[in-house]
Amino acid sequence: MKKVLGIVALMALAVAIWVAAVDVNNTPDMPGLKVGDTAPDFKLKNVDGKMVSLKDYNDAKGYIVIFTCNTCPVAKAYENRIIELHNKTAPKGYPVVAIQPNDPSVQPGDSFEAMQARAKAESYPFAYLFDDGQKIYPQYGASRTPEVYLLDKNLKLRYTGAIDDNQNSSAVTVNYVEKAIAAIEAGKEPDPSLVKAVGCGIKAKKNY
Amino acid sequence: MNRIGKLLFLSILSNLMLYGCVSAQDENKSPALPAPAKMLGNIAVYDEFDNIEPIFHQQSDTTYVINFWATWCKPCVEELPYFEQLYEALKGQKVKIILLSLDFPRQLESKLVPFVQENRLKSEVIALTDGQFSVWIDKISPEWTGAIPVTMIYNAQKRHFYGEQFASYEDLEKLVKAFL
Numbered sequence: 533m534k535k536v537l538g539i540v541a542l543m544a545l546a547v548a549i550w551v552a553a554v555d556v557n558n559t560p561d562m563p564g565l566k567v568g569d570t571a572p573d574f575k576l577k578n579v580d581g582k583m584v585s586l587k588d589y590n591d592a593k594g595y596i597v598i599f600t601c602n603t604c605p606v607a608k609a610y611e612n613r614i615i616e617l618h619n620k621t622a623p624k625g626y627p628v629v630a631i632q633p634n635d636p637s638v639q640p641g642d643s644f645e646a647m648q649a650r651a652k653a654e655s656y657p658f659a660y661l662f663d664d665g666q667k668i669y670p671q672y673g674a675s676r677t678p679e680v681y682l683l684d685k686n687l688k689l690r691y692t693g694a695i696d697d698n699q700n701s702s703a704v705t706v707n708y709v710e711k712a713i714a715a716i717e718a719g720k721e722p723d724p725s726l727v728k729a730v731g732c733g734i735k736a737k738k739n740y
Numbered sequence: 741m742n743r744i745g746k747l748l749f750l751s752i753l754s755n756l757m758l759y760g761c762v763s764a765q766d767e768n769k770s771p772a773l774p775a776p777a778k779m780l781g782n783i784a785v786y787d788e789f790d791n792i793e794p795i796f797h798q799q800s801d802t803t804y805v806i807n808f809w810a811t812w813c814k815p816c817v818e819e820l821p822y823f824e825q826l827y828e829a830l831k832g833q834k835v836k837i838i839l840l841s842l843d844f845p846r847q848l849e850s851k852l853v854p855f856v857q858e859n860r861l862k863s864e865v866i867a868l869t870d871g872q873f874s875v876w877i878d879k880i881s882p883e884w885t886g887a888i889p890v891t892m893i894y895n896a897q898k899r900h901f902y903g904e905q906f907a908s909y910e911d912l913e914k915l916v917k918a919f920l
Contacts, residue, residue: 605812609844676887693886698871700845728877730842732813733887733904 564673567725571597571687574668576631576661577644579651584659586629586687593625594690594716596709597681599674601632602650603641604732607677609699611654614678617695617709618658626682626713628658633669633677634735642735669734676731682712682722690715691722694729771795777869780853783841785867789876792868795838796880796892802834803895803919808880808888810842811851815905816889820859822909826916827863833920837863842888845869895919 565571578584586595598614600607618628636643644662651660663669672681682691691712696704712722774791776784786792798804807823809816820839827837839861843852848867856865870876877884881901884890891902893916900919906912 605810605844675885679886694874697874699873700871703871724874727874728884728886729873730808730877730886730888733815733889 563670565671565681565689565692567689567692569689571681571683571689572668572671573687574631574661576663576668579644579648579656579660579662584629584661586683589627589629591625592627593685594713595683595687596621596626596628597672597683598628598630598678598695599633599669599672599676599681599734600630600678601634601639601642601732602646603634603639604677606699606731609701610678610695613695613701615654615657617707621710621713622658624713624717630656630658630660631663631668632660633663633666633674635666635737638735638737666736674734676729676733678731680709682709682716684716691725693724693727697727699730771798776866780848780867781856783848783853783856783865783867785848785869787845787869789868789870789872789879792840792866793876793879795866796894799896801896802836803893803916804836804838805916806838806840806892808840808842808890808892810844810888811847811855812843813888819889819906819912820861822906822912823863824861825909826912829913830916830920835916835920839863839865841865841867843867843869845871893919 573586575583575585586592586597589595596617600610600614602608614628614630622628632642632647634642636646640646644664647660647662650656674681678695680691680693680695681689684690691708693708695707695709697706697708698704708724708727712725715722771794773784773786773794776791777787778785795804795806805823805826807816807819809820811817823837823839826835841852848869852865852867873886877886880890880892881903883901883903885903887903889905891906891912893900893902898919900915902915
């Protein structure tokens, strides 16, 4: 019996060490989500005044979470492409969920009222949510606008980064988001799963 | 000697050898680049990253300060005066400041050229219109997320990637002076 207890204790110790090791491995060098991580859901105010969470989308097979804003010229250059993307992929079960992460005290053009005006003027077909208090974008690790986080229906991050391969819409050769969705639909891993692009840094309250 | 000791010894040795090679290379202060796609006044416009890549790998006694910016980027425009101040402060020293604009190709003539003229920028301005960022962002630094401004400071001995806006001129000056 003592021997069994000893073995159990050893196993427990081994598990404890293993858990600790896994914990350490999961501490990323850079904060935010990595492909394969499960993204946190949120509850943010949409431009129509209603609170929106990912779990509210009943039939979604995935979510194209895009951090974007009113003021960034790169985001503006992508505005029409984001609308087109949603119109193309939402019927397939992959709606765009846009989140505006900038602090309006730093970037007044990104106030909730300005967001409402923009969404109305451009007839946004997707939710345009305000990350009030800037709680959500750091959890995702977003750094710029526009920046995509493509989640599957279990909120697992499958692709992150650029929408396509060129800021200039007439020079685009690949739409990475559509390509990644096609891969998920085919039961494959998106490749590439991370594509960087230049954008505007997210405007946070300055701490200096 | 145990295995770790041997490995350590070997890696120190190879570092020394590498360093030796680097400092033995001939000195080349102004980067010789392929011809730009076009010139807009004094601004050389490049449409392929490959053609400007050499400015990130000069092996000379000059320290390079390369700032990625765009006229559309507010924090970039806010910190530009620091680079101009640095240009004046370090005149005569072996420092080369390059302001590498990522302005939209269609706004070079309407935005970038007037901006450079109105602000009488003294530092060298180069425009890069290669929109295929994903191909070259990691070549500058894997730490770079894609947001601008960012600044690369390097010389033959060391390099430092500064991934955000400078809070003050003093911050920039301190960082660059550590290279001199």
